Amino acid sequence: MSKCNTFECIKGVKVNIPQLLGEYECKIDAKGRMRMPTGLIAQLGEGQAHNFVINRGFEKCLMIYPEVVWDRISSEVNQLNLYNKKNRDFVRYFYRGAQKVALDSADRILVSKRLLEYAGIQNDVILSAYSDRIEMWANDQYEQLIEEEPMDFSDLAEDVLGRVNGNPEA
Amino acid sequence: MSKCNTFECIKGVKVNIPQLLGEYECKIDAKGRMRMPTGLIAQLGEGQAHNFVINRGFEKCLMIYPEVVWDRISSEVNQLNLYNKKNRDFVRYFYRGAQKVALDSADRILVSKRLLEYAGIQNDVILSAYSDRIEMWANDQYEQLIEEEPMDFSDLAEDVLGRVNGNPEA
């Protein structure tokens, strides 16, 4: 069931990079726990379904990265030149609030109140998985998101999708 | 019977790209299941008739892509640099709650309530297949759509295709 068919080389070690997909409705219980949907666990596969890093997203949402993915991203960030103020600001902002989480015996993760607050999450969330990561949105925020077409969408679409149909010049 | 006569090269692997056509009337049962019409299954052919990806369309409808088709598109999208906000917006707007679905033993797919709600689908739907994808419309929405269109159809045609055959003045 696992879709980890992409490999990537991190410091000489080959690692499975998952290709995730799906939209899941989840609930946060009174203790701040959220069950990881079985669909996602299955997609992640044996090795990667247990440990995650959760962090504030750039938008008003939380990001959940499989640990492997987080390692890759943070190694990218760590290569920034820290003698540059802009870089330091970014790195600080990037790491603030990030924490490791693991599934408990009932496949739930515990999400800290600070993070929930940041994303404006009460009880109901939508998990939206794409590429190698999972976004966690407050239900109502997500609905809104779906509605609004980003500026320049059709331009970007032409750029990106033009290539799909074998138009290299696009 | 299969109509998969187009081949395309994805990362060195040849893949059949279906050429679909047809309008089908279908029903969604109380459990949210929809039977894939035999006509479509036949067009898709052995390999591709089982796994699909379904998401919200850009209009008020749902889109069903054979998995191969989706993979081809999403592999381009997944290469975007996600530190760029424009790209993130694009990816989100593009995925639109995409999820995998597979036919059950009676050739039905299960469509999530959230997606049905988005498209305003109750019980009766129209599947409209073209190119390599299938649109799923609520019956009444679809009627409305084709009633509205004839008015400016010819204008539209001129807009879209008017200059295809070397009519620079068009």
Next chain:
DNA sequence: GCCAAAGTGGGAAAAAGTGGGCAATTTTTC
């Protein structure tokens, strides 16, 4: 009309998801 294929509906088992009690641990407070 009759048969085969297509399409529909629903019961029941299995799996997924939820909530809460309790005990162990950590943090806070005095």
Next chain:
DNA sequence: GAAAAATTGCCCACTTTTTCCCACTTTGGC
């Protein structure tokens, strides 16, 4: 530093959803 309070994790029981399977109805060709 000890007691109180809050947090965390494990476990169990319950509810809901999904899946699987079977049987029935409808359609269309001959």
